[in-house]
Each structure stands twice: as C-alpha cells, then as structure tokens.
Amino acid sequence: MSSVLQLQRQFIDYTTSLHNEGYLDNQFTELQKLQDESNPDFVTEVVSMYFEDSDKLLNNLTTALQQRNVDYKQVDAHAHQFKGSSSSIGAKRVTNVCAHFKGFCEAKNLDGCLRCLQQVKQEYIFFRNKLEALFRLEQQILQAGGSVPMVE
C-alpha cells in the first residue's frame, strides 16, 4: 500500500514538475479530464496518435528544408500542423518553438528555420521521453492496484 502511495506521490511530483518546467500546460489536464470509464484509454490513444503524427511531420519538415528551393509555404503548413497538434496535447514548449518556427518561415529565414527544426526535434524528444516516463509511472500505479491521481 505504501508503495502505491509513494508511486502516487511520485506521479504527482513528476506531473507538477512537468508543468512547472513548461513541458505541459493545462490542456493536458483537460485531456486527462476527458478520460473516464467510457473512454479509459483516451489520453494514451491521443498521445500515441500525436507521436505518430509528429514523427511524420518532423520527417516532412526535414525533407522540405533540405530541398534546394525551399517551399516555405509548405514548411509553414507543416509547422502549423505540428503547432496545432502540440497545442491540443498540451505540449507547451513544442508549441512555443513551433510558433517561432512559423515566424522564421514567414520571414523566409532558412538558418532560423533549420535552427528551429533542431530545437523542435529536441523539444519533441524531451517531451516524448517525459510523457513516456509519465505513462510508465501510471502503469506502475495501476499495476500496484492504485488509481491515477488527478493533478490540478
């Protein structure tokens, strides 16, 4: 029982730290709220969908920026997509970098775009790792027979 409590506390701390460090925002909490008995795996489902989508988008972005004549319109569209889904998931830092990215696209600044791409990749990988860690923790709690606490 104590281990469950400990895990729960750990979970809360971890989630709070993710919020504090800016990886997550309230939208993620909203997502968690949407998950209920009728829809038990909602968050996981959406998040994995996000990961798939993001991998694809990042690939697209990378190839688009490697072209000799960069089609900024297309890059912007990809970045916009990425920004939209990130904001839906509550990946705050990724969203922010995407916004910068879009700014560079509008300015047609290749250096800035490439820099942003690196940044976005990095942030995305961080976010992915953090979220996966969070899900692992959640799984552990569930396995230990506890319930996942809600963090406001």
Next chain:
Amino acid sequence: MGLKMQGQHHLVAVSLNEQQQQMESKRKYTWYIPRTNQGKYLILWIIVFGYAAIHVYRCIDAGHQERIQEGLVSMCDQRARMLQDQFSVCVNHVHALAVLVSTFHYYKNPSVIDQDTFAEYTARTAFERPLLSGVAYAQRVMNSERVDFESQHGGTIRTMANKEPSPHRDEYAPVIFSQETVSYLNLLDMMSGEEDRENILRARSTGKAVLTSPFKLLGSHHLGVVLTIPVYKSKLPPNASVRDRIEATAGYLGGAFDVESLVENLLGQLAGNQEIIVKVYDVTNASDPLIMYGRQTQEGDPTRVHVSSLDFGDPFRKHEMTCRYLHEAPISLTASITAVFGYVIVILVGYMFYTGTIHIVQVEDDFDTMQNLKVRAEAADVAKSQFLATVSHEIRTPMNGILGMLALLLDTDLSSTQRDYAQTAQACGRALITLINEVLDRAKIEAGKLELEALPFDLRSILDDVLSLFSEKSRNKGIELAVLVSDKVPQIVMGDPGRFRQVITNLVGNSVKFTEQGHIFVQVHLAEHSKAVQDSKPETCMNGRSNGHQWKTLSGREVADDQNSWDKFKHLISDEEFMFDGNNSQNVNLMVSVEDTGIGIPLHAQKLVFMPFMQADSSTSRHYGGTGIGLSISKCLVELMGGQISFVSRPQIGSTFSFTAKFTRCEKNTVTDPKRTPYDDLPTSFNGLKATVVDTKPVRAAVTKYHLKRLGVLVEVVNSIKTASGQPDMILVEKDVWLSGDNFDNPFNNIRVNGHALKQPKVILLATNVTGGELDKAKAAGFSDTLVMKPLRASMVAACLQQVLGTGKAEQGKGMANGSVYLRGLLCGKKILVVDDNLVNRRVAAGALKKFGAEVECAESGKAALELLQIPHGFDACFMDIQMPEMDGFEATRRIRMMEREINEQQTSGSTDGCCDNRATEWHLPILAMTADVIQATFEECQKSGMDGYVSKPFQEENLYQEVAKFFESKPATDC
C-alpha cells in the same frame, strides 16, 4: 525579487527626475521683473533719474538766470544813461562857461572877467557841474607873445610836470582863470601835459568838447578825464575849416572830470548799488581799454556781465560801462528744491521697486522650492505605494504556495492534532492573503494604478450575489438581510462590476459583522430621485415611527438614519412618474445605502471611520476581527467611481452607510463582449402570474414585491390573508405573520377549499430562520416544500417557484448552478461534425464533445465535410477548423451556406409540393469556427463567411458552453 525591486526603485527615481524636469520647464515667473542684477538696475535707475533731475534743474534755473541777467542789463543801462545825462549836463555847462568867457573876455574890450570874477562865478555855479572838480581857462599864447603875457600876468609860464618855467615852445596855453579848487593850475602851461596838449589840439580843430583818456589827475589820486572846449575870438561860421578854427582859437576852457567820485556819487543815488560792480572803460583803443572807474582787482561775478556803451559827446572817444554782479547769482532755490525733492522721491520709488523685486524673486524661489519639495513628497508617496503594491504582490506569490501546500498537507493522513495545526495555519494564511489583497488594493489606489473597468453589468444580480455570500451568516444570526433596487435604475449599467461588488461586499460585511439582531437593508435608487424625494417631503413622521411602538423599517427596529423611513421610502418605490432633467443623459447616478441595526459607531470614532487601519475602538478588533482597511478602500473606490460615501450612525441603534456612484447607461443590445453575458437571464416563465404577499411590514413587503416583480410576477400586498382578493396564483406569507395570526389557518384552508374548484393557489412561507419546532409546524400546515429562506434573491425565488408550481425546466436550473452539467444537457444526443485536418486536434475535439454526450463524426478536410453535409443530413452543429489545406474553414462554410440557400429557396417555392423533409424551418446549420488565435479580425471574418461564432482551441469549457448555448438553449434537450 531583489533585482526586480531594484529595477522598480530605479524606475521611480527616473520618473521623479522627469517630474522635476517637467516642473522646471513649467516654472513660470512673473515676466515684468528682472530676476538677477537688481542692484545694477537700481544704479541705472538712479543715474538716469539723476540726469533727469539735472535737466529739470537746468530748465527751471534757465528762467531764473534770465531774470537775473535782465536785472543786470536794466541796472547797467540805467546807470549808463544817468551817467551819460549828467555828463552831458556838465559838458553843456562848461560849454556855457566857454561862451561866457568868449563873450565877456574877448568880445568886451576891455575884458570884464578877471580871475576873481571867474573864480567867484565858477564857485557859485559849481553845483551845476557836480562832476567837475574844477574848471580853468587857459589862454593861447604864441611864443612871440610870451614875454608880454608873462609881464602882463606877473609870472612865468610853467610846465605841468614840475612846475618849472616852461622851456621855449611855439605856443603855450597857460591857465589864466581858474576855479578856486584848481587854483594851483594858474599859469601852468596846459600844452606841456601830454594828454592836455592832444586835447587842446583836437578841441580847437574840431570846435567841440573833447575828452582825454583817463589819467591820474593832478592834485588828487583819482582817475579822471579832462574836458576841453575851445574858445574862439570871433564867431565862426558853421562850416569853418580846421585852419580857420585854429586861427580863431583864443583859449581853452577845461575841466577835470573826477570820474571816480563822479560815478561813486551817481551810483550812490541808485538802488541796488551794493549788488553790482560797475566799471567804466575808455575803449577808444579797442585792444587796450583804459579803466576810468572801478578797481581792476574787483572781479565780481565773472559769469555774468553786461556792457553798455556811453556817449560823452566826444565822437573821438568811446566809452563803455561794464556791470557785473558783486556776488555770483545765488542758486535758484525753487529749481534746486524741485529737482532735489523730485530726485529723492524717484530714488525712493526705485528703492521700493528694488526691494519689491528682491522680495518677489525670493518668494517665487521659495514657492518653487516648495513646489519641488511637494512634487518630491508626492513622488515619495507614490513610490511608497508602489513599493507596497510590489511587496504585497511579491508576498502573495509565496503565500499561494504555502496555502497550496497546506491544502495538499490536509489531504494526507494526519493525526487530529496535526490536522488542527494545519487547518489553523491555513486559516491564518487565508486571513493574511485577504489582508494583503486589501493592502494591495489600497496601495494600488494610492499609486494611481487602479483603473476602473467599463463593462456592462447587471446591478441587481450583483447585489443578489453579495447577499448570497452573507446569507449563511445572517441566517445563523437571525438577521433579516434584504436588497431592493428601484425600478428606475436601469437593468444594465456600464461600470466596474468588480469594484462595485467590492464596496457593497465590504459595507454589507461590516454590517453583518456588527449586527446581532434586526436587519440589514441594501437599497439602490437613482441619486437624483432620492435627493428629490428627500428635498420635497419634509419630515412628517418622527423617525419613521408609526404608532409609538413600532418602527416602520424592515425588521421593525429603530435605525440610525431616519431618511429611510417608510414615508419617504414609499415615495421612492412608488410607481409615480419621476421627472428630472437628467433623465435622458447617459449618466446614471446611483445612491446606494446599507442600513443596519448593529452596535453603531461611537461618536468619538466617527471621524476616523474612513482612515485606513482605524477601527472605532481597539477592542473592536479583538471582538470582531478585521483590519479596518476595508472602509478606507471603499471610500477610495467610491471616489474613483465619481461618488461620495457617508454614513449616519447612532450607537446601539445602528448605522446607515450610503454612497453615490456614477455609471453610464448601456443599452442591452450593445453588449459588445460576446464572451461574457453581463447578466444572468432570469426565467421568464412566471410572467403574468399573480401573487399576494401577506406582510404587515410595508418595507419588507416592498422587498418581496421587488424580487417577484423581477420575475414578472404581479404582486399585491395585503396586511392579512383575509383581505386578500382576486384569484392569485400564489400566496407568500411572512413567517411572523403566520405565527402571530391565530385564526390564520382557517381562511387559508378556506381558500384551499374554495380552490378545489378553481385553480389552487400555492402558499409559500418566507422566513429568515426556522427552528426545528417551527419547521415541524410549518410542515404540518402544508408548507413542507414551500419554504423560502431569506435573504430573498430573484434566482432563488425563481427556483422555488419552479419547484412549487412545477412549471420549471429542470435543466435550466441546473445549468445555472453548473455550466458543465448544463453543457452536458445542451450537447447530449446532438450529432456534431468536427472538421479538422489535424488528426490529434480532431481526436481531442471529438473526445471533449463526446464527454458532454454528443455524437461526434469527424471530417479531415473541407471537402469531406461538404460531402457529409449534403442536405438532408442529421447534424445539429459543425465545428470547423479555419486553417486547412486545400479548402479552409471560411471557404467550406461559404459553400455550405450556399448549398443551404439553394435548398431553402427550393423549399419556399415548392413548399406546396410536400417535401420529403418535414422540417418546417429553414436549413441553417450552426457552424462554429475553431481557432487558436482569438482575435477580433478573425471573429469578423467568421461572421462574414457565415459562421455563427467561434470557440477557442483547445476547448475551454466556459467558452464552449457560451457559444453552444446560443443555439441549443431554446431547443429542449432529450434526456440522455
């Protein structure tokens, strides 16, 4: 934080400097006085007016000098004329003597004149010749005749110089007759003297009296001139030649003028002799004037001189008289006094200006300094407030952390002691936060940072909210809490609802805190109306006392401010048309009063009420808690709202706080902010119902009536159930009326009995607090569900009526209580299409909508959406992403609308065809945009392309609820 503070201090300092600079640039000086070098200006002034004074002196003095000069001229001329006259008289007389000598000495033969005769005659006629010291006659003796002559006269001819016998000459002129005074001249040869000789020669050639140049006379030391007149032996024709004259010359009559004594005598006879110095010159030789009279040394006034020419009858000789004043002319007293006095006055005036200027400059400098100091002091005050605001803000952040942690701590397993400690800590923390918020407010106000919002809001619902805050406390204490807003106050006004609420909350909070029994009554009237009523209705009834034992107030207790007596109150709430000039103006001046029957404020403390951190009594804070900052904040806020706050309080009776506030009118349809409904709509389902209020207290009845009227219920107030008339839909009875009415049950039952046939009126009991026993009794009497607990609020009354009358819409009531539940009610069972190209977004939106019970279908592009929305379709709403590839949200919406329009036109034209679709209404699918950036431009764009609204992405419950409620509210939701 330290850094941040430093920065702010710097900022304050900078703004202070700016202010100072502004002040300096704004410095205004009087322009007409010099600010420096006043001393130099004074000296300049003195010098300039010194010259002016000298000029004035000269002008006046010139006249004076002229008069003096004129005096000199006239005196001089007068003297000269007199001298000349006297002289010519003498000359004439000598002439006469000459004639005498020629007549009696030469024409008579022998001569009848000898020395004795001549001497006697001349002596006796000497008064005729006052100017002549003596006369003598010299005969012309040729050298050849000398011997005869000498023998005849018994003496030798001698020279004048040494009285020796004359040496040999051609011609001699020995004196033969002489006046006694000059008898020493006898036989002296006149030709031997240089002057006499010349004189003789000139006289005999001209035949006229001639004069010598002045010389020292023999026998006296006086200067004199000798007059010589020739005597001819025979009468000469008038045009005789010089030779004839010389030939005919017999002798010469001469006289010595003692000019000095002569002039002396003459001047002695004239006035003003002492003033002037007279000199007489012989100016025959113009380059070498010979003085005849006057001492050379005596100079007199050198500046002023007048020369008059003298004519002594000798054309060869020229004489003139020079007159000078003895003393220099005295300085003109008038001129000098005028000049000096004028100058002194001018200097004094100059000095006055000088000191005045210095004074003004000093005063201005002082004023300026003070102004600077004032600015600095004010800046310091602002800085203080800013500091306070910052510190308060900075404290709040960690405090929130502490409170949050305490909340978390309380959620853990704690022993009862630990829990107690933690709870105490939390309570203290909350109190601290409240205090800090208040300080922050005050500091903000002082720092001038607090700005009022201008939002449309519903005053009545705010008052209801405030009342509900205190309902529990007041119920526990058994205090009647009521609010009443005049009908004349508009439903919606523009202003700052938050601050208005704060003031009301503070006042009501105070009242609740200090009132143990009685009532608290909040009223809102138009200030103009209230004032007009106060003015026009003089006190007719003492303190609202009706019949000696009851006060006509809300609870029947005496109140501090009798202005709210029923007499006036009924005028305020009456429906009579109230006319005042400002009726059409945009401003709404409200008069809000909060009346309580609490402990009141001690008289000595009444002045301090609005001072921050002042409570009436130090013991007050011990008894009642609180910091006493609330009222001072309220005062500031009220002043910000353009009003004033005041109070009337009587110890042990109660206090009435009232304030005015300015708002602006706002039309309901100009509500611009779509996100916030400024007022909660009260249900309208009670419109036109009739109610009877049974209450003996008119004020309380008015409050009940007010709340019912807001629901559209027509109200009749009666004192007793017996007097109720008509056929009301409901009867509202006050608890105390019900309890006191002995035979109350009977008519009540009667009505019920009668009501079987007709529509049965519902009976509702109104109570502030109910004890267990009373509750039982009420249940027994049939009030089981129909008990409305005070304070009354329109929404609460509505809920109660819904319950009682059964007409209510349950979900509506719920919706008011909880948006989420209401949203669920709205969306439940609705079929909704979500259009978004982003898979994740689509999924999230769908998840959110599904959570509220909606049936969701998704489309990943505008085209797909168009296909799905081919009419007829079963969707109730569509959420559309705006930015999509290929076809964006706007375009998709435009096409959907186009489609709908076509179908609608077909429908109207072919409605008789009996269309397969049985919908009578037109096709119009609510389409809401989903957008991440909520800016006005996008909103306008949305409307342009035919969308019905927008929701922000990601979904926020409130926003979603508000938008969705626009379409689904009127449609009854099917149960899920």
